[in-house]
Amino acid sequence: MSSHSSTARFAEARRVAIFGGTHGNEMSGVTLVNLWMKNSTEIRRKGVEVKPFITNPKAVEKCTRYVDTDLNRAFTPENLSTMGEHDLPYEVHRAQEINKIFGPKGSPEAYDVIFDLHNTTSNMGCTLILESSKDHFNLQMMNHIQKAIAPASCLVLLNEHPLLKYSTSRSVAKHPVGLEVGPQPQGVLRSNIFEAMRVILKHALDFIELFNEGMEFPPCTVEVFRVSERVDYPRDANGNIIAMVHPNLQDCDWEPLNPGDPMFQTFDGKTIHYQGSGTVYPTFINEAAYYEKQQAFVTTRRETLVASALRKA
Numbered sequence: 083m084s085s086h087s088s089t090a091r092f093a094e095a096r097r098v099a100i101f102g103g104t105h106g107n108e109m110s111g112v113t114l115v116n117l118w119m120k121n122s123t124e125i126r127r128k129g130v131e132v133k134p135f136i137t138n139p140k141a142v143e144k145c146t147r148y149v150d151t152d153l154n155r156a157f158t159p160e161n162l163s164t165m166g167e168h169d170l171p172y173e174v175h176r177a178q179e180i181n182k183i184f185g186p187k188g189s190p191e192a193y194d195v196i197f198d199l200h201n202t203t204s205n206m207g208c209t210l211i212l213e214s215s216k217d218h219f220n221l222q223m224m225n226h227i228q229k230a231i232a233p234a235s236c237l238v239l240l241n242e243h244p245l246l247k248y249s250t251s252r253s254v255a256k257h258p259v260g261l262e263v264g265p266q267p268q269g270v271l272r273s274n275i276f277e278a279m280r281v282i283l284k285h286a287l288d289f290i291e292l293f294n295e296g297m298e299f300p301p302c303t304v305e306v307f308r309v310s311e312r313v314d315y316p317r318d319a320n321g322n323i324i325a326m327v328h329p330n331l332q333d334c335d336w337e338p339l340n341p342g343d344p345m346f347q348t349f350d351g352k353t354i355h356y357q358g359s360g361t362v363y364p365t366f367i368n369e370a371a372y373y374e375k376q377q378a379f380v381t382t383r384r385e386t387l388v389a390s391a392l393r394k395a
């Protein structure tokens with residue numbers, strides 16, 4: 083094996099989309115995208131087409147996460163290839179339309195970058211979500227954003243778990259980037275969360291412009307939190323929840339959780355402790371949308387990835 087570092091080369095990123103309303107009750111993305119569809123001055127960059135797009139207009143209209151099924155789980159090969167336009171769930175049909183406009187997923191014609199804007203009820207702060215540890219373009223983008231917003235911070239959640247990874251709207255692009263900012267209740271706009279999201283996007287678009295202009299990005303390291311396990315609420319035999327997130331864990335996204343630490347509190351006041359084998363970093367703690375997904379939080383492990391030097395081809 084050769085050990086010399088090489089430069090990753092990608093074509094210019096000419097087509098970029100910003101998705102809002104993949105979940106119709108996550109108001110920062112919905113509001114920003116609607117704003118930018120009216121006036122795109124802020125998202126315009128030299129040599130790039132930046133398209134703001136509401137992905138689930140029916141869910142936005144109803145201010146609900148989805149109408150028939152979760153759009154951010156719908157971009158499976160089966161869904162994208164199935165026929166029978168009329169009896170399909172709304173979001174499956176919509177996924178096919180989105181795949182036609184911004185994809186096809188996995189093809190050379192697909193959009194270069196899709197930013198998908200989400201809010202969480204969890205106390206996660208600014209989080210960028212990646213789906214691959216091998217996408218050096220995205221890793222360099224993470225590094226650029228983190229340096230640009232310092233001393234504010236923005237963590238990177240990496241979901242390439244074989245079972246817990248899902249088929250997102252942004253996965254249609256060559257370089258998918260999720261942006262998750264919280265805490266913000268569903269259907270609510272908070273100015274701090276809105277502005278934080280806006281700033282991240284500004285730096286992300288700046289990165290693309292610099293890359294297209296031919297800037298060379300030296301090798302760097304990126305700290306990521308890799309999705310490890312899903313943890314459900316304790317339940318009775320009928321599937322009813324019998325405990326809440328423990329007060330010591332509530333709002334403590336990204337803080338270390340060690341074996342023996344309090345994790346849940348039953349309705350009669352008993353503490354349930356974390357039984358894992360080592361330190362994990364929980365996130366999406368008590369996310370409202372995840373009750374239906376039987377998930378109280380997800381555990382992650384910290385890891386440092388190396389991004390190779392990057393320059394346009």
Ligand SMILES: CC(=O)N[C@@H](CC(=O)O)C(=O)O
Nearest residue numbers: 105154200201202211260371
């Ligand atoms: C709270 C929420 O909707 N989170 C997103 C995370 C992501 O975009 O990967 C989701 O579950 O689809």
Ligand SMILES: [Zn+2]
Nearest residue numbers: 105108200201
């Ligand atoms: Zn969402």
